[in-house]
Each structure stands twice: as structure tokens, then as C-alpha cells.
Amino acid sequence: MTTIRKGNAVFHPAKALKSAKITKFAKHYAYMPEYPANGNRNTYHSDTQKPTLHNITHHIMYTVDQLNEQLIELAFSEDIGDGDHTTLCCIPEDAMGQSRLLIKEEGILAGVRVAREVFREFDPTLQMEVFIEDGAHVKPGDVAFIVSGKVQSLLQTERLMLNIMQRMSGIATMTHRYQQALVDAGTKTRVLDTRKTTPGMRMLEKEAVKIGGGTNHRIGLFDMILLKDNHIDFCGGIHNAVTRAKAYCKAKGKDLKIEVEVRNFKELDEALAEQPDRIMFDNFTPEDTRKAVEIVAGRCETESSGGITFDTMIPYAQAGVDFISFGALTHSVKGLDMSFKAV
Numbered sequence: 001m002t003t004i005r006k007g008n009a010v011f012h013p014a015k016a017l018k019s020a021k022i023t024k025f026a027k028h029y030a031y032m033p034e035y036p037a038n039g040n041r042n043t044y045h046s047d048t049q050k051p052t053l054h055n056i057t058h059h060i061m062y063t064v065d066q067l068n069e070q071l072i073e074l075a076f077s078e079d080i081g082d083g084d085h086t087t088l089c090c091i092p093e094d095a096m097g098q099s100r101l102l103i104k105e106e107g108i109l110a111g112v113r114v115a116r117e118v119f120r121e122f123d124p125t126l127q128m129e130v131f132i133e134d135g136a137h138v139k140p141g142d143v144a145f146i147v148s149g150k151v152q153s154l155l156q157t158e159r160l161m162l163n164i165m166q167r168m169s170g171i172a173t174m175t176h177r178y179q180q181a182l183v184d185a186g187t188k189t190r191v192l193d194t195r196k197t198t199p200g201m202r203m204l205e206k207e208a209v210k211i212g213g214g215t216n217h218r219i220g221l222f223d224m225i226l227l228k229d230n231h232i233d234f235c236g237g238i239h240n241a242v243t244r245a246k247a248y249c250k251a252k253g254k255d256l257k258i259e260v261e262v263r264n265f266k267e268l269d270e271a272l273a274e275q276p277d278r279i280m281f282d283n284f285t286p287e288d289t290r291k292a293v294e295i296v297a298g299r300c301e302t303e304s305s306g307g308i309t310f311d312t313m314i315p316y317a318q319a320g321v322d323f324i325s326f327g328a329l330t331h332s333v334k335g336l337d338m339s340f341k342a343v
Helices: 053-057 064-080 085-090 112-122 151-184 202-211 229-235 238-252 265-273 286-296 313-318
Strands: 004-006 009-011 020-025 028-033 096-103 127-130 143-150 190-192 225-227 258-262 278-282 301-305 323-325 338-342
Touching (some): 064 112, 064 202, 085 151, 096 151, 112 127, 112 143, 112 151, 151 190, 151 202, 151 313, 151 338, 225 229, 225 238, 229 238, 229 258, 258 265, 265 286, 278 286, 286 301, 313 323
Parallel strands (some): 258 278, 301 323
Antiparallel strands (some): 020 028, 096 338, 127 143
């Protein structure tokens, strides 16, 4: 049984996910929920028998590699099902061949490392010869890599590999464009991503941002405390929210950075009094951002957020903020055009 160690505790994902079982079989995967004995998936003998997301996930901490492996397994399961009947009906099992990844649009390449994992997970006998690595500038006509092996395997891995690489390359390309524009404008402001990612693909999309030259904000809810407007309002103010956050970290033995979102200058003064690690200016104008940066005067990191686009970001950067966060990097990106063609 696989175990995951975090701190002094050892967790057993198979036990924690006792409401389901994963079965692996030749060339594809299936997720099979265990329903009650009567066969009705909506009927349980008591509320305590019905699993909830809170109960399932609260005690599990997966590594990045484990999360990516689960994504690949699930993606193969939903794509191949009980078999790729198009390939199986016309391609002999022992047929061998090659396919190449052909770039069809200029941009920043990302996802080569993950492509290796996709091919290896599906068919370890596939051989991948890489000519262009992650982070490289590519143009139409470039060949990033060639994969050799069973034709059935090449055909069945094509779509998943392309889906991942096109999306990651699109994110890396967009991130590079934003960050380079800030550099060209003579600023030191860094591009930040957000949690507005595709469910299940967060680790890959965050990796793509870094490949493109951006900076990762918190990965999830577990690695930083970000006190946003709703947290602050529910707590009754910034002082209460930050005080509780610091007490929580001390009690739990956690060394987490604390960021506070502010909506006006009154909240900015309140936040500065609490000495957070970073203050986020939410929906400030560039003029108010400059004033806010002067008030902070280097006492903590600063971040601008809220509806800022590529066309409007330069004045915010010139106001002197350390970071600008863009949800669009991952929720509104266009994939980079490429194809996987038989040689």
C-alpha cells in the first residue's frame, strides 16, 4: 500500500479514499466508485457512510509528481475507455513507426518533460529523441522531438500529449510576453499567476508559468495565507483576521507567509499596523497604487490585482509594485499550435 509521509504523520491514500478503488489494466485506466449494496449511488444507510470531499481530502497531501501521475492516469481513462477501437481495428499490434512533434506557431515551448512522462506511463518501450527543451523559443517548422515505437502506442498517446503541451506552451508564451514587456518598460515588477487554473492541471500550469519567466503565487490553500475581502469581512476586520492567522500558525507550527488584501487607504493603514509579509492592492488605480507604494515604503512586499490586463499593466508596474497577478495567464490562454505527425 502506498503511504505518504508529511511531517511526523503517515497517511494511507488507499484508506483515505476507501469510497473508491483504482484499477489499472493494459493501456488504460478506470475509476470505479463503490456504491451501496442496493446499487443506488445516491442511497446510503446513514450520512456517516457517504463520503464527502472534506473528509476525503482533509488528511491527504500529495507530492507534485503524484498529482501529475494521477492526472495522466485519469486522462488516459477518460480518453481510451475500454479501448481505442479506431487504432485497434486497423493497426497491427506489432507495427512499429515514428512520429515527430511539429511546431506550427511561434512561442515558448513547454511540456517536454511532461510528454516524457506521458509516453513512459503508457508504454515504457517508446523512445523519445528530444531536439528542443522546455523554455526555448520556437517557430513554425521546428521539430521538438521524435518518438519511436509501437504505432498503436504513438496513436493512443498523441492527443493527451498534445493537449498538455499545447496548453503549457500557450501559458509559457503568454507569460513570457507579459514579463518581457515589464522588463522592456524598465520596471522590476514580476508577473504572478493565480489559483484560477484548470482543475487537475494546476501543477502543470504553474510549471508553465515558471518556464515562461513568471513567478508562482501560492500553489494552493495550503502553502500561504491570503486574507481576502471575504475572510476579513467574516472576521470583523483586518486586525482580527491577521491576529487569528498568526495565532493559528503558531499553534500549528506552520511557517506561512501572510498576505492581506486591501480595498482602500484606510485598510492599507490597518494592514501595515499588523506587519504582514505582503499587501495586495485590490482594484486600485495606477495613481492610487503609486501613493500606496509610497506609504508602504518597503516595509513589506506589494502586489496589484483586479482586472489588470496586458494593455493596462505598465502604469501599475511603473508605480513601483513588486508583483502584478494575472488570472488570464491560466484561465484565458490560447494553446500554441503544434501537431504530432507520422514520419
